[in-house]
Amino acid sequence: MSAFVTLSLDAADFARLRNEPLQDTTHPGAREMDAFLAGVERKAFRFAQIALRHEDDALDAVQDAMLQLVRSYSQRPATEWRPLFYRILENRIRDMQRHRMVRGRLLSWLPFRPDEDDEQADPLAQAPDPGQGPVARLEAEQTLEALDVALGRLPPRQRQAFLLRNFEGLDVAETAAAMGCSEGSAKTHYFRAVQALRGALGDFRP
């Protein structure tokens, strides 16, 4: 019996192996997940900020959603991540809003209320700098603020449908999956959101 083992690789096998990309087997899917989260994080933050009207709370909500997606759904196909992520994020936002409501009711019974200066962030201070002249910048900030306020006043399902369809660019099926409803309902929520926003903003000229 031969003491050596010969590898039975022919030229075709070598060519195939040479052309295959190296994969990170130490943490499968980590790079793909990282790229997904990096691509979605800014819009997700704005999504949460519009609903919560608070920068730190929005950051917390996004971080929680990222964590839960990675922990619970990283093994799911990457095509499902976006609707899943936004569904998790919306649930987290609702939890925070509920928590705020309960806290507000409790605080209303107290004779002394804690200083809430930190709770309500200045929306103008949070508006992005568009790099324009002072007048144009002010107009852009005011328009954005008006849009944020109008979006924040929408019923949650309409706000969710509008941001998912319009801002995040999900199609109807993905929006319905993220909202946990039928495609028809998603369409209806979106349509009503547009009508409500037009009614609230009037002459809207970004």
Added chain:
Amino acid sequence: MSSNEMDAADTEFALRAKALLGASADELSGKVRSRLTQARYAALEAARPAPARHWRNWAPAGAVASGVLIALLFVGKQGSAPVGVVAANPLDDVELLADADAYELGQEQAQEQDQAQPGDYEFYEWAAGQAEGSSSEPVGS
């Protein structure tokens, strides 16, 4: 036409809103972008499989060895203490073993005690001299 169909004005409005929201996301402050990056890394790190911890396999053996060492210190001290000498607390030895500074301090204290009691050495020299003197005398003188 369905009641949920948008007209041209709706579509134009939606496009303007999309552009404005998109710009606001692209121009987030550096602080927010940094915190988002940190959040992403934290999420990915939390999902990373925990590294194999081989030291855990040795933890029971280490505990047993420590127990045996402490037991030996107790037994050894109790069995070898001479009569009239108060046995030191075995836990002091454990503390000395655990603390290098305490060991050195103990050595220094022992040296100081030896220097403070020179009478012991003088006694041993006298006893040795007596023994030599008695052995050199003739028997029966």
